[in-house]
Amino acid sequence: MKKFDLTVDKKSPIPVYKQIYECIKNKIDRAELVENQKLPSIRQLSIKLNINNLTILKAYNLLESENYIYKKQGTGAFVKKKEMLLYFTPPKELMESFQYHEAESPSSEYKKYHMFIDFVSGSPSKDILPYDEFKELTKVVFEKNGAEMFGYHDTQGYKRLRCFLSRKLEKQGISVSDKNIQITSGSQQGIDILIRTLVSKRNNKIITGNPTYHGALNNFKKECKVFGVSVEKDGFDMKELEEILSTENINFIYTMINYQSPTGICWSEEKKKQLIKLAEKYNTYIIEDDCLSEIYFGDKQKSTLKSLDKDNTRVIYIKSFSKVIMPGLRMGYMIVPDEFIDQVVTAKFTSDISSSGFEQRMLFEFLKDDYISDHFKKLRKIYKARYEFTLDQINKSKYLDLVYPIQGGVHCWIRLPDKINSNIFFIKCRSKGVSILPGTVFFFEQMGHEYFRLSFASVNENEIKNGIDTMNKVIEEMLYYNQSKENL
Known part of the structure; x- marks a missing residue:
């Protein structure tokens, strides 16, 4: 069993439970924690880090909701198996967040300290209202x-x-x-x-x-x-x-x-x-x-x-x-x-x-x-330019593939590389301040894992470039993780 080291900074603006969550998540992503490895108990971590049990429980619950770990009654928490991590049904609360709203945005704590790029909203950005x-x-x-x-x-x-x-x-x-x-x-x-x-x-x-x-x-x-x-x-x-x-x-x-x-x-x-x-x-x-x-x-x-x-x-x-x-x-x-x-x-x-x-x-x-006529002319000009810039960034990517070139609107349907699941991709992008919609929410059966929807209505060119650069890095990390697990 691999050694488990974890430290937290209680003076950081990032909540302690989020620090624990990020540390364990990153260890799993880098294959430093292996499949079915048992995590320290809540009591053990509480004593080690000198923090209360509820903080540890909150971190573990977040990891479980995003399918990084699973729990056994009376036994503890364990790292999820590879196939369970690659293909899973989105958490119920995630699916419900898409029912009436365009997206579940990163937390206010995250947005306060990090950049947030919104590729979900189909509404005009504030500067063109x-x-x-x-x-x-x-x-x-x-x-x-x-x-x-x-x-x-x-x-x-x-x-x-x-x-x-x-x-x-x-x-x-x-x-x-x-x-x-x-x-x-x-x-x-x-x-x-x-x-x-x-x-x-x-x-x-x-x-x-x-x-x-x-x-x-x-x-x-x-x-x-x-x-x-x-x-x-x-x-x-x-x-x-x-x-x-x-x-x-x-x-x-x-x-x-x-x-x-x-x-x-x-x-x-x-x-x-x-x-x-x-x-x-x-x-x-x-x-x-x-x-x-x-x-x-x-x-x-x-x-x-x-x-x-x-x-x-x-x-x-x-x-x-x-x-x-x-x-x-x-x-x-x-x-x-x-x-x-x-x-x-x-x-x-x-x-x-x-x-x-x-x-x-x-x-x-x-x-x-x-x-409305002048407004529509303005929108068409801006959105066309945003689409062309988005398309250029997608074409430069080694990993993203536009399924259908569009003639208008604000949505792009993107195909991911093999073995990259859009639910996992959604969660990892969101953790880095980039919001997209996973393909699975648009199908009435368990389909669409290889797609995601990108909307450019609310983002400028700088955000488009930075957002797609972040997506490319996330995909590289996921591919590296998958390859590392296969080589174990």
């Missing part, structure tokens, strides 16, 4: 509306905003009445409303991409039976999709047509037409989730699936402004067929009665005065 425009519009909205905007409002949404959206959508090839538009507090609320009113009915079945957006997937899995269809560079595998439709009574198909999370792909026009035809053939409905279609790097915005649904009978369209204007403005809307609109409005009332009257009027003025 339309702060000045909204500051100016705040005065306008107060002068026009006064105290009226702080009372209860039409559950379906501010009438002038819905009418404006109806006219704006007409220019995008979507002909819809304001009576079919439901204002929501962001796209996640739209998904939640649909799940409560339509999707969660007994025995309902839904098809999603595999991989797909984790926020929707986690909710679907709780409420109905989920079927996954492989995602290709131009949309679903249509043969696989029809095989499921022909054998199962599918009620809904959920998809992100443009700049899908996590892959960044866009559906081809041919596959979009096929999808509408299949929905009609098998009498099912499509939920189209759109939050990034305005962020295109070419000359022209890509069309939505909803624009092909001429009778407004097959596609329920969910739109969010949070990712393209500002994350704190929880505003979005849904376009709902006549068949479902009453149920959706009732569910919205049950959820929060109505969306903020103030925020609805702010959004209306921002859209009406066309501030």
